[in-house]
Amino acid sequence: MKMVTMSEAAAKTEAAKPILSVNNIEVIYDHVILVLKGVSLSVPAGGITALLGANGAGKTTTLKAISNLLHAERGEVTKGTIVFEGDQVQALSPNELVRRGCIQVMEGRHCFGHLSVEDNLMTGAFTRRDGKAEINRDLEMVYEYFPRLRVRRASQAGYTSGGEQQMTAIGRALMSRPKMILLDEPSMGLAPQLVEEIFEIVKKLNEEQDVSFLLAEQNTNVALRYAKYGYILESGRVVLDGAAEALRTNEDVKEFYLGVGGEGRKSFRDVKHYKRRKRWLA
Amino acid sequence: MELLNSIFIKPFQDMVAAPDFLLQVLWEGLVAGVLYALIALGFVLIYKSSRIFNFAQGIMVVFAALTLVGLHEKGIPALLAVPLTLVVMLILAIAIERVVLRPLVNQPDIILFMATIGITLFLVGFGELIFGGENKVMITEQLGIPTGSFTFEPFGGFVSIEQKDLTAVIGAVVLVAALLVFLNKSKMGRAIRALGDDHQAALSVGISLSTIWILVWFIAGIIALATGIVWGARAGVSFALEVIAYKALPVLMLGGLESVLGAIIGGLAIGILEKLFEIYWGQPLMGGNTETWFAFVFALIVLLFRPQGLFGEKIIERV
Ligand SMILES: Nc1ncnc2c1ncn2[C@@H]1O[C@H](COP(=O)(O)OP(=O)(O)O)[C@@H](O)[C@H]1O
Numbered sequence: 001m002k003m004v005t006m007s008e009a010a011a012k013t014e015a016a017k018p019i020l021s022v023n024n025i026e027v028i029y030d031h032v033i034l035v036l037k038g039v040s041l042s043v044p045a046g047g048i049t050a051l052l053g054a055n056g057a058g059k060t061t062t063l064k065a066i067s068n069l070l071h072a073e074r075g076e077v078t079k080g081t082i083v084f085e086g087d088q089v090q091a092l093s094p095n096e097l098v099r100r101g102c103i104q105v106m107e108g109r110h111c112f113g114h115l116s117v118e119d120n121l122m123t124g125a126f127t128r129r130d131g132k133a134e135i136n137r138d139l140e141m142v143y144e145y146f147p148r149l150r151v152r153r154a155s156q157a158g159y160t161s162g163g164e165q166q167m168t169a170i171g172r173a174l175m176s177r178p179k180m181i182l183l184d185e186p187s188m189g190l191a192p193q194l195v196e197e198i199f200e201i202v203k204k205l206n207e208e209q210d211v212s213f214l215l216a217e218q219n220t221n222v223a224l225r226y227a228k229y230g231y232i233l234e235s236g237r238v239v240l241d242g243a244a245e246a247l248r249t250n251e252d253v254k255e256f257y258l259g260v261g262g263e264g265r266k267s268f269r270d271v272k273h274y275k276r277r278k279r280w281l282a
Numbered sequence: 283m284e285l286l287n288s289i290f291i292k293p294f295q296d297m298v299a300a301p302d303f304l305l306q307v308l309w310e311g312l313v314a315g316v317l318y319a320l321i322a323l324g325f326v327l328i329y330k331s332s333r334i335f336n337f338a339q340g341i342m343v344v345f346a347a348l349t350l351v352g353l354h355e356k357g358i359p360a361l362l363a364v365p366l367t368l369v370v371m372l373i374l375a376i377a378i379e380r381v382v383l384r385p386l387v388n389q390p391d392i393i394l395f396m397a398t399i400g401i402t403l404f405l406v407g408f409g410e411l412i413f414g415g416e417n418k419v420m421i422t423e424q425l426g427i428p429t430g431s432f433t434f435e436p437f438g439g440f441v442s443i444e445q446k447d448l449t450a451v452i453g454a455v456v457l458v459a460a461l462l463v464f465l466n467k468s469k470m471g472r473a474i475r476a477l478g479d480d481h482q483a484a485l486s487v488g489i490s491l492s493t494i495w496i497l498v499w500f501i502a503g504i505i506a507l508a509t510g511i512v513w514g515a516r517a518g519v520s521f522a523l524e525v526i527a528y529k530a531l532p533v534l535m536l537g538g539l540e541s542v543l544g545a546i547i548g549g550l551a552i553g554i555l556e557k558l559f560e561i562y563w564g565q566p567l568m569g570g571n572t573e574t575w576f577a578f579v580f581a582l583i584v585l586l587f588r589p590q591g592l593f594g595e596k597i598i599e600r601v
């Protein structure tokens with residue numbers, strides 16, 4: 001079989017300057033639970049990058065490390081660095097990060113249930129200082145991308161459907177004028193055609209609004225169709241990365257993540273010929 | 283038989299027989315209720331945005347009133363002393379955020395509750411140190427609050443309304459209305475409500491906890507000053523004023539810790555009911571002084587039937 005080699009991976013990423021780079025980070029919860037054991041990845045400016053892996057692999061933890069939301073869960077980055085647009089993320093508060101253009105859409109949507117859809121969207125503009133007119137223009141833009149939200153603008157978000165909540169959560173992030181959105185499992189619990197709809201919008205936002213995406217997904221199939229590059233995470237380590245196209249045709253990925261051939265899902269660790277690369281380890 | 287009559291029939295006969303007196307009682311109850319509602323609102327805002335049950339709310343009332351009267355004693359004109367007191371309350375809010383809340387964020391709720399007990403003790407000591415421990419008189423007249431009274435003669439009877447009570451009610455209504463508009467229409471108000479709904483999500487969209495916390499503690503400070511002026515005008519300014527905050531507890535039990543509307547309606551209901559009970563049942567049947575306990579018993583009984591309180595926010599569950 002053909003491995004995705006390091007040089008190939010590097011060649012694909014170096015085309016664009018990274019907007020985000022995560023360098024060999026370790027994350028520990030509650031001072032003792034080591035969850036990320038040296039994760040490195042980079043997201044090119046203007047790209048859609050997928051972070052794939054089974055439940056519990058550490059995708060959410062990685063995203064929260066980047067958006068600096070770990071503290072609230074008693075998690076801590078104990079090693080490594082995260083650099084967003086040249087600045088160390090660890091030195092910035094979540095508020096400051098959002099202001100600089102890096103925002104997370106959390107797993108499970110997390111809309112403000114008692115607020116109307118429109119109020120939800122408006123909370124996304126908290127960090128902005130460019131005035132009402134600009135903010136209202138962006139609200140209009142969000143409604144253009146998500147016409148369904150315009151219809152539901154006055155409804156309490158808690159009473160809208162899962163798809164509408166996902167749209168609200170993405171729209172809310174858009175209101176902050178992000179350069180980069182960390183999108184955690186947007187497909188979770190949604191019907192296939194809705195998943196497709198959401199990903200189409202992600203693609204449009206990426207192309208038209210120049211928003212870079214780091215996309216955590218268990219739905220490998222969909223994610224690799226929309227992403228340009230992918231990382232596969234297992235038990236807190238990146239076990240494979242490469243261009244989306246290469247990953248999709250990779251035999252191991254096909255077998256373990258795309259459900260093509262093979263008998264049931266195994267782990268990369270069980271595959272003898274697979275050697276974990278240590279290229280990021282200093 | 284006699285007893286049943288005096289519980290279930292006579293009080294209502296009395297109400298109908300002297301409707302003017304009933305109106306008077308209702309008015310007195312309303313005035314107290316407005317204050318309870320205000321104080322409960324202070325609790326609710328802080329609880330919603332930080333999950334802290336603020337034990338210090340009562341002492342903040344005393345501290346605000348003491349500061350106002352103290353500043354005036356030091357020669358500052360009353361109308362200047364009010365904004366100055368507000369500045370002091372703002373500084374207090376900033377200090378509490380910096381020194382207490384920020385270092386303790388992510389600690390268990392009970393630790394934060396204990397921290398507010400610490401704030402209480404500090405304010406008692408600090409207030410005494412600066413303004414002395416002796417009772418003071420609220421500078422009602424100097425603030426331009428009218429002290430006379432209106433009288434009406436409805437139903438051929440007689441109702442008297444003290445102008446300072448009327449001022450208090452109008453002031454409280456304006457304050458509550460302003461607060462509601464602020465919460466529902468402004469960016470910061472929206473952020474406070476968002477934080478109450480989902481802490482993590484609020485952080486994720488960049489809502490600044492520090493800013494919101496300072497804001498809600500400052501609002502609690504404004505409410506404390508308003509209550510301090512009104513209650514102080516009736517009862518004098520002393521550390522005993524703190525008890526008014528305890529009256530907020532049954533209001534919160536009734537209205538729910540997280541409901542703004544619950545605090546308002548609960549406060550009014552308790553103020554009015556405890557007055558009615560005292561006059562028509564307490565005094566004739568129990569020798570009076572029922573106002574000290576009625577609210578708690580009433581709230582407990584309601585909770586037996588509605589554990590989420592009368593207006594506990596509906597928990598929206600949807601997958
Ligand atoms: N707050 C936490 N405290 C302790 N362990 C956690 C916490 N959050 C996640 N974990 C653990 O970290 C691992 C990775 O979780 P997560 O990042 O949520 O994975 P994924 O998003 O890929 O499903 C899991 O084993 C999970 O049990």
Ligand SMILES: [Mg+2]
Nearest residue numbers: 059060107185
């Ligand atoms: Mg996850």
